[in-house]
Amino acid sequence: MVTAVVIDDHPAIQAGVAHWLSCGDPPIQVCAAGTDVRAAWLGPGATADVVILDLHLGGPAPALGELRRLVRAGRRVVVYSMRADDDIALRCLELGALSYLTKAEGAEHLLEATVTAAAGQPYTPPALAGALAGDRSAHRPVLSARETEVLVEWFQSESKDYVARRLGISLSTVNTHLEHIRVKYAMRGREAPTKAALVARAIQDGLVELDDL
Amino acid sequence: MRVVLLGVAVAVQFGLCLSQLVGQEYRARWVAVVAFVALAVVSAACAGWVSRRTEPPVWVVAGGTVVVLAAAFAATALAGPAGPVPDWSFGLVGWHLLVLLLDRVGPLLVAFGWHVAVSVVWFPVAGSPDRERIAEAGTVALGTLSVQLAVALIARMLHRRTAQAMAVAAERDRLATRVLAVEQAERGQRDVFAGQLGTTLPLLADLADGVLDPRGEPARRRCALAATQLRRLFAENDEVPDPLVHEVSACLDVAERRGVDVSLAVSGAAVAVPAPVRRELTAPVAVTLSHARTRARVSVLRTATEVRVAVVSDAVAGPQVAWAAHGVEVESGTYGEYQRTEARWSPPS
Numbered sequence: 001m002v003t004a005v006v007i008d009d010h011p012a013i014q015a016g017v018a019h020w021l022s023c024g025d026p027p028i029q030v031c032a033a034g035t036d037v038r039a040a041w042l043g044p045g046a047t048a049d050v051v052i053l054d055l056h057l058g059g060p061a062p063a064l065g066e067l068r069r070l071v072r073a074g075r076r077v078v079v080y081s082m083r084a085d086d087d088i089a090l091r092c093l094e095l096g097a098l099s100y101l102t103k104a105e106g107a108e109h110l111l112e113a114t115v116t117a118a119a120g121q122p123y124t125p126p127a128l129a130g131a132l133a134g135d136r137s138a139h140r141p142v143l144s145a146r147e148t149e150v151l152v153e154w155f156q157s158e159s160k161d162y163v164a165r166r167l168g169i170s171l172s173t174v175n176t177h178l179e180h181i182r183v184k185y186a187m188r189g190r191e192a193p194t195k196a197a198l199v200a201r202a203i204q205d206g207l208v209e210l211d212d213l
Numbered sequence: 214m215r216v217v218l219l220g221v222a223v224a225v226q227f228g229l230c231l232s233q234l235v236g237q238e239y240r241a242r243w244v245a246v247v248a249f250v251a252l253a254v255v256s257a258a259c260a261g262w263v264s265r266r267t268e269p270p271v272w273v274v275a276g277g278t279v280v281v282l283a284a285a286f287a288a289t290a291l292a293g294p295a296g297p298v299p300d301w302s303f304g305l306v307g308w309h310l311l312v313l314l315l316d317r318v319g320p321l322l323v324a325f326g327w328h329v330a331v332s333v334v335w336f337p338v339a340g341s342p343d344r345e346r347i348a349e350a351g352t353v354a355l356g357t358l359s360v361q362l363a364v365a366l367i368a369r370m371l372h373r374r375t376a377q378a379m380a381v382a383a384e385r386d387r388l389a390t391r392v393l394a395v396e397q398a399e400r401g402q403r404d405v406f407a408g409q410l411g412t413t414l415p416l417l418a419d420l421a422d423g424v425l426d427p428r429g430e431p432a433r434r435r436c437a438l439a440a441t442q443l444r445r446l447f448a449e450n451d452e453v454p455d456p457l458v459h460e461v462s463a464c465l466d467v468a469e470r471r472g473v474d475v476s477l478a479v480s481g482a483a484v485a486v487p488a489p490v491r492r493e494l495t496a497p498v499a500v501t502l503s504h505a506r507t508r509a510r511v512s513v514l515r516t517a518t519e520v521r522v523a524v525v526s527d528a529v530a531g532p533q534v535a536w537a538a539h540g541v542e543v544e545s546g547t548y549g550e551y552q553r554t555e556a557r558w559s560p561p562s
Contacts, residue, residue, distance in 0.1 A: 084478070084479065086480055086482075126478060127480070130478055130479075130481070130512065130514055131480055133480065133481075133514055133516060134480040134482075134515055136481070136482070136516070155478060155512055155514060156478075156512045156514070156523040156553070157510060157551065157553070158510050159525070159551065161549070162525065162548055162551045162553075165549050165551070166548045166553070
C-alpha cells in the first residue's frame with residue numbers, strides 16, 4: 001500500500017487530505033501528519049512514500065528550503081499550495097518536486113499526483129500546465145508546438161479526455177506529451193535525485209535520446 | 214478697391230494728364246515724356262497683380278514707389294513748365310501711390326509727405342509766384358490730396374470691417390462645427406453604450422411586449438446573458454491591477470449565482486490589454502457561460518506572445534461562433550460533451 005505524510009498547518013486540511021486519499025482506488029494510507037516538516041523526518045512519516053507539503057506553513061514565505069532538503073534526501077514531494085503562483089510553481093519543479101497542486105484543484109488531481117509520485121513519476125495538474133505554458137523565463141526549455149498545445153488545452157479544460165478529442169490523439173499520447181514536457185523541465189536547473197530518476201526513466205522508455213541531455 | 218484706384222490712375226493719366234503733357238511748355242520735354250512713360254509702366258506692372266486680386270510683392274511696391282516719386286520729381290523739377298504752375302504729375306502721382314501702398318499706411322503717409330514736401334519746396338524755387346498762383350496751386354494741392362487721403366481712409370476702414378466680418382464668420386463656423394462634433398460624439402457614445410448593453414435592451418423590449426415568456430428556457434438564457442454582460446460592463450471601469458481577470462471574474466459571478474459550477478484559472482503575468490480588446494475577449498465568455506448547464510471552466514492564459522481566454526463547458530447546443538475584431542480571434546466548437554470557446558489576442562510587440 002502506498003503511504004503518505006501530510007504536512008499542513010491546518011488540521012482540517014490534514015484530515016480532509018487523509019480522507020480523500022483513503023477513498024482512492026487503491027486507497028492511500030496517510031501514516032503521519034503534522035503542522036511542520038518534522039513529521040516527514042521523524043517517526044512513521046520518515047518512511048512514507050510521498051510527502052504532501054503545504055508550501056505556506058504559518059509564515060508568509062514559502063517553505064522552499066524545507067522542500068529542497070526533502071528532495072535532496074530523495075523524498076518524493078507533492079507540493080500542495082493555497083496559491084496559484086506561477087513563479088513559485090516553476091521554482092518548486094526546478095527544486096525537484098514531482099507535482100505542484102493548488103488547493104482549488106480537487107481530490108482526483110491530488111489522488112493521481114500522489115499515486116504517480118509514489119512511482120517516482122511527475123504529475124502535471126491543469127494549473128501547473130498553465131504555469132508551464134505561460135513560462136516566460138529565459139532558460140525555459142524549448143517545447144514543440146504540439147506540446148504547447150497539449151499544455152494549453154489541458155490547462156483550459158481540466159479534462160484529458162477533452163484534450164485527446166480536441167487534438168485528435170489518444171489519451172496515452174496526451175500523457176506522453178505531458179511527461180515529455182516534464183522531462184525537458186527536469187533536464188534544466190539544479191540537480192535533484194527525483195529529477196535524475198525521471199530523466200533516467202525517460203531515456204529507458206525511449207522518450208528522450210541521450211544526445212538530448 | 215485697387216482695381217478702381219488703378220482705373221482712376223490710368224484714366225487720370227491718359228484722360229487729363231496726356232493733354233496737359235502735350236499742351237504745356239517744357240524746359241526738357243523728353244524728361245517729362247520719360248516720367249509719363251515710367252508712370253504708365255508702373256500702372257501696367259501693377260495691373261497684373263491687381264487683376265488677379267493679389268497684393269503686388271514687396272519689391273514691386275518698393276521699386277514702384279521709388280520710380281513714381283522719382284518721376285514726379287523729374288516731371289516737376291527738371292522738366293516742369295516754365296514758371297510756377299501746378300504740374301500735371303502732382304495729382305497723378307498720388308493715385309499711383311495709393312495703388313501701390315493701399316495696405317501700408319505708414320509708407321503711404323511717408324511717400325505722400327515726401328511728395329508734397331518736394332513739391333512745396335520746389336514751387337517757389339521754380340520762380341517767384343504771385344498770390345494768385347499760390348492760391349491756385351494750394352487749391353489744386355489741397356483738393357487732390359484730401360480726395361486721395363479720404364480714399365485711403367475709406368479703404369482702410371473697409372479693410373478693417375471686412376477683417377472683422379470674416380473673423381465673426383469664422384468664429385460662427387467654428388462654433389457650428391463644434392456643436393456638430395459634440396452632437397456626433399454624443400450620438401456615438403449613446404450607440405456605444407447601447408452596444409455595450411448588448412442584449413439587454415431587446416430583451417427588455419421583448420419582455421415588455423409580451424413576445425417572450427419569462428418562464429421559458431430561452432428567456433432565462435437570454436436573461437442570464439444580459440445579466441452577465443451588465444455585470445461585466447460595471448466591472449469595466451473599476452480601478453484594478455488586472456482589469457482582464459477582473460472582468461472575466463465578473464462574468465463568472467452571474468453563472469455561479471445561476472448554480473453553475475465554474476472554476477477560473479489564471480496563468481502568466483498580467484499584460485496591458487486595451488478596453489475594446491478586453492470587451493472582445495470577454496464577450497465570448499459571457500455568451501458561452503450563459504449556455505453552460507452545470508460545469509464550466511474559464512481560463513486566462515498569458516504567454517510571451519498572446520493572451521488566450523477560453524471557456525470549456527457542458528453547454529448543450531451552445532453557440533458556434535467565429536469572428537475577429539480588434540485583432541481578437543474567436544473560435545468555438547463542440548468536442549463530445551464539451552463546448553469550447555476561445556478568444557485569442559496577440560499584443561503588438
